[in-house]
Amino acid sequence: MACSSTRLGGRAPVESLGEAPNTNSAGQRGNATNKPPPPGTENAGKPGYYTVQPGDTLFRVGRENGQNWATIARWNNLSEPYTIEVGQVLRVVPPTGESSTAVTQPVNKPSVSTDGKATPRPTTGSETTETSPTPSAKPAEDKVVWAWPASGPILKNFDEIHNKGLDISGKMGDPINAAADGSVVYASSGLRGYGNLIILKHSSTLLSAYAHNETLLVKENQKVKRGQKIAEMGKSDADRVKLHFEIRRSGKPVDPMRYLPSR
Secondary structure: OOOOOOOHHHOOOOOOOOOOOOOOOOOOOOOOOOOOOOOOHHHOOOOOEEEOOOOOOHHHHHHHOOOOHHHHHHHOOOOOOOOOOOOOEEEOOOOOOOEEEEOOOHHHOOEEOOOOOEEOOOOOOOOEEEEOOOOOOOOHHHHOOOOOOOOOOEEEOOEOOOEOOEEEEOOOOOEEEOOOOEEEEEEEOOOOOOOEEEEEEOOOOEEEEEEEEOEEOOOOOOEEOOOOEEEEOEOOOOOOOEEEEEEEEOOEEEOHHHOOOOO
């Protein structure tokens, strides 16, 4: 997710909605000479697929796309030690006719070594099951009804390079509302560059994110309704009071103005 000021690990802008920086992660391996392309490259750029970036882990990819890391491993035929590599393309939405199970307890992440290997830990807590639409059904993302998350004027519009969302101004303590019905998959302040951050999952492909809040009013796994107050505006990890709002489709930032209603 891109804030206009900083990004994960002190890099600007922020690229992903994942774990806190400086965790062990996927990296380049071996000599590129005569090395075959990473697995799945024939699917690069297709909807429902994600290309592994430097620093990614299965847990980070799962959380960014609202899925359980173990489910992503199964969809991509990954087995222990769950190695991923930069440039590898992973399926991050269910195959047609299969349901997805998203586990949002961060303590259940796999342990990861410096080469991207992961060892599973037993999962605990509640799980949310979401059924993929049949081919004849209307895509779930088309059924999501959106509303503005804050009422203030826009400070900065979407920019694929520098600002992967909208910056909306306001006063300290102004209400921040859920932009659509969904469930909370992240509510914490562990990601540098975001401050107090909330991430909502709205369908198997759509997430929204709300950064720089003063106060968080929801918890992970909680269901929310469009227009429900989920936070209060602030300036945590930002240079001024504002909301940084993003919509992500299959892990990729998209212009929120394409989804939000006209004011």
